[in-house]
Amino acid sequence: MSDDQSAKRPVPTMRDIAAAADVSQSTVSRVLSGVPTAVPIAPETRQRVLRTARELGYRPNPLARGLRGASTNLIGAVVRDFSDPFYAGAIEALVVESMAHGYNVVLGHAPGRSGEVASSLTTVLETRHTDAVVLLGDMQEHPQLLADLRDSIVPVVALWPGTSPREFPSVDADDRAGIRAGLEHLVSLGHTRIAFVNAELPNEYRAREDAYLEFMRERFGAVPPGYAERSPSALAGGDAALRRLMDRADPPTAVAASTDVVAVGVLHAAYSLGVRVPDRLSVVGFDDILIAAHTVPALTTVRMPISEIVGYAVTQAVRLAREPAGGERPPDLEIFAPDLIVRDSTAPPAQE
Amino acid sequence: MSDDQSAKRPVPTMRDIAAAADVSQSTVSRVLSGVPTAVPIAPETRQRVLRTARELGYRPNPLARGLRGASTNLIGAVVRDFSDPFYAGAIEALVVESMAHGYNVVLGHAPGRSGEVASSLTTVLETRHTDAVVLLGDMQEHPQLLADLRDSIVPVVALWPGTSPREFPSVDADDRAGIRAGLEHLVSLGHTRIAFVNAELPNEYRAREDAYLEFMRERFGAVPPGYAERSPSALAGGDAALRRLMDRADPPTAVAASTDVVAVGVLHAAYSLGVRVPDRLSVVGFDDILIAAHTVPALTTVRMPISEIVGYAVTQAVRLAREPAGGERPPDLEIFAPDLIVRDSTAPPAQE
DNA sequence: ACGATGCAGGCATACGATTTCGCCCACGTG
DNA sequence: CACGTGGGCGAAATCGTATGCCTGCATCGT
Numbered sequence A, B: 001m002s003d004d005q006s007a008k009r010p011v012p013t014m015r016d017i018a019a020a021a022d023v024s025q026s027t028v029s030r031v032l033s034g035v036p037t038a039v040p041i042a043p044e045t046r047q048r049v050l051r052t053a054r055e056l057g058y059r060p061n062p063l064a065r066g067l068r069g070a071s072t073n074l075i076g077a078v079v080r081d082f083s084d085p086f087y088a089g090a091i092e093a094l095v096v097e098s099m100a101h102g103y104n105v106v107l108g109h110a111p112g113r114s115g116e117v118a119s120s121l122t123t124v125l126e127t128r129h130t131d132a133v134v135l136l137g138d139m140q141e142h143p144q145l146l147a148d149l150r151d152s153i154v155p156v157v158a159l160w161p162g163t164s165p166r167e168f169p170s171v172d173a174d175d176r177a178g179i180r181a182g183l184e185h186l187v188s189l190g191h192t193r194i195a196f197v198n199a200e201l202p203n204e205y206r207a208r209e210d211a212y213l214e215f216m217r218e219r220f221g222a223v224p225p226g227y228a229e230r231s232p233s234a235l236a237g238g239d240a241a242l243r244r245l246m247d248r249a250d251p252p253t254a255v256a257a258s259t260d261v262v263a264v265g266v267l268h269a270a271y272s273l274g275v276r277v278p279d280r281l282s283v284v285g286f287d288d289i290l291i292a293a294h295t296v297p298a299l300t301t302v303r304m305p306i307s308e309i310v311g312y313a314v315t316q317a318v319r320l321a322r323e324p325a326g327g328e329r330p331p332d333l334e335i336f337a338p339d340l341i342v343r344d345s346t347a348p349p350a351q352e
Numbered sequence C: 001a002c003g004a005t006g007c008a009g010g011c012a013t014a015c016g017a018t019t020t021c022g023c024c025c026a027c028g029t030g
Numbered sequence D: 001c002a003c004g005t006g007g008g009c010g011a012a013a014t015c016g017t018a019t020g021c022c023t024g025c026a027t028c029g030t
Helices: A014-021 A025-033 A043-056 A062-067 A085-100 A115-125 A143-151 A175-189 A206-220 A235-246 A260-273 A290-294 A306-322 B014-021 B025-033 B043-056 B062-067 B085-100 B115-125 B143-151 B175-189 B206-220 B235-246 B260-273 B290-294 B306-322
Strands: A074-079 A104-109 A132-136 A156-159 A170-173 A194-198 A228-230 A254-257 A282-284 A301-303 A333-336 A339-341 B074-079 B104-109 B132-136 B156-159 B170-173 B194-198 B228-230 B254-257 B282-284 B301-303 B333-336 B339-341
Touching (some): A014 A025, A014 A043, A062 B062, A074 A306, A085 A104, A085 A260, A085 A290, A085 A306, A085 B085, A085 B104, A104 B085, A132 A306, A156 A306, A170 A175, A170 A306, A175 A206, A175 A282, A194 A206, A194 A235, A228 A235, A235 A254, A235 B290, A254 A260, A260 A290, A260 B290, A290 B235, A290 B260, B014 B025, B014 B043, B085 B104, B085 B132, B085 B306, B132 B306, B156 B306, B170 B306, B175 B194, B175 B254, B175 B282, B175 B301, B175 B339, B194 B206, B194 B235, B194 B260, B206 B228, B260 B282, B260 B290, B306 B333
Parallel strands (some): A074 A104, A132 A156, A156 A170, A170 A333, A194 A228, A194 A254, A254 A282, B194 B228
Antiparallel strands (some): A104 B104, A301 A339
């Protein structure tokens, strides 16, 4: 062998394999791509090429491959907030699910409100660079991104689209049913003074808040004024919101949070206010994030079927990516049902 | 305008722009790439090209760009466990930091122990597809991946390498100093019976456990037998480990956890065992994850300087990516110092 | 007046893999 | 022996962008 400096060889190309195996580069391509070709290859030649490729440590260049119109096997993911444990779990599911389909995931970040960043993002994500794009969370704040995606040819699947205009095939959970299940549970325990704490950007969990308002009106005729709290940030916000609620003349006996993260903030606030959970205050979360079973006390919450949702979304995305952009079915919406998980943060209200 | 079917136009190329603006494709490239070129372009021509590109909705094809040996502006990230809130935060920092440098992030997952998946991963990640690779966490379980990366030409930066062989430039926190700060804090409060709960895969947080063992031997002559607990999973494991510890004849008065997530499990276990924190048990975490300030009670922990670490790593990765692989400095190791953050989960031990 | 210089831009090629067309040879057949 | 046939493979175009090199023209210097 003449590999005097094996460390420096900067990745062999098909041409190198061809030269070493003494065939043409076309033949190398045919052998290595593996697909049944119209051109027959002699078994002996095939073996020689494969062996040479292995010896030289050949790796295909996905760029060159993609250039010819083939797929890059990349799925772009645009996420609102990484540090949110809920999305963290969703991303994990997305990556696992994508890899099961033979795809990798490119992450884009769409933070706060910044058209600039988000639009420069699409420049990288789309244009055949990714075979499909998956949107995680409400993208209403990023009209530029949505517009770019709409114009582009890459298929898009939206997860938990919230209030985003429904212009792509979407997958969502039935937030309304989830909230109602949680509230029903509280009511069945005897609660009537039930508050709601929402967090995150405006509109983010609007459907959950609306479901709360609807339920309360339905069941009690009206929403106690001031019982629907909103705060900008999840953790500190949940904290501050609970303090406001408990300062009232008629403090709630139960709180439904728009999110488990908010619920964690609420639990913490209750603790530091000396309000025992669930004795004096019941708390219901939403999402069933990983630590929900290990909060103090363990959180009663509504389980979001993340893996089902993500699995469905990836399957859709892959299917759309494979089709030559022919389908063009009208954007559909798939809804998954959440389940109530009763743990230790809910109990009948204290006797007065 | 003659755009009769604007929806179907499958992304214009430079050639299209060139034809429409009546210049050559080279000129379009020179104008749009923006870089100072040896070839001068008349302002009028430049404007015409720019206008045409805008009208046609031109987007560069990063594949073709990368094919020419240019960079893809992609950083590959390989992560051990997404759902771990700590890594979730790290990934967010990584994405933000990368985008600040003009890079996007491709995610790879390196779950449990599975050479297959991890190696198929590199096929996509390396080979000039990504300009650099960032490893998050201990990759000891993935020798195949490490070998592939070693052979390839992409620069690699390892974050929190743990016990991985130090073959790439690495960035880490001073786990030993962090653990010692936490233990020192406990000792200064009067604790002597201090246990340690480790979690995750074997070796994952070995340095932290070793620091604990060292400190205990140094300070008290020996580690109380059975005080160094280990469990396979972070949350449920922390829970089970604490139960074992509190069942002993000489239960500890304080617990240091290898991780905030473990500490959350410990807090939960203490709660369900009726052990008040911090009255009867002090708990110290490590990492300062987002919810650490909002556990019940708020967790005393050691802050991991994630953004500093990730920022440094990305800067290194970008620098290495820009260099034509010339540098080849010996793998260095950069260490960041963690700080103790005292909250409400620690107090002097109960009087006996 | 004539070559030198500078400006503006086109031509051609390279990047690495896929794919379409053919070429050549061996073999079989009439 | 001429001719078809099909197996086995190579040559070359192609994808979209970047760049080195060249050319045409006008101006400038002497």
